[in-house]
Amino acid sequence: NSILGFQGNRDLALNMINWLSSDEDLISIRPKDPADNRITLSRAQMQGLFYTSVILMPLAIVLAGVSVWWRRR
Structure with a gap:
């Protein structure tokens, strides 16, 4: 059993x-049965995740694009 x-x-x-x-x-x-897989984040972790995904990652993509454009010019 x-x-x-x-x-x-x-x-x-x-x-x-x-x-x-x-x-x-x-x-x-x-x-x-569905498992309860919640993620518990502190306020600092939530802010870090927000800044990384909303500011840092798009900025890195824009900088990479500008770098490629600058080299091909």
Whole structure:
């Protein structure tokens, strides 16, 4: 019973029972319960993420474009 929760063991056990009872309509792969994967960030981390994604990355792309333009001129 302790191994029942690992991987697909629960589905395998339920499908075996359904097959043995000749109720093959119930044999299926059951959907997983959605996991709660929230990310908790501090205020400083949120600001760092904001500045990196909204200011730093676009600025790096613009500077790379200007650099390529300057060399080809």
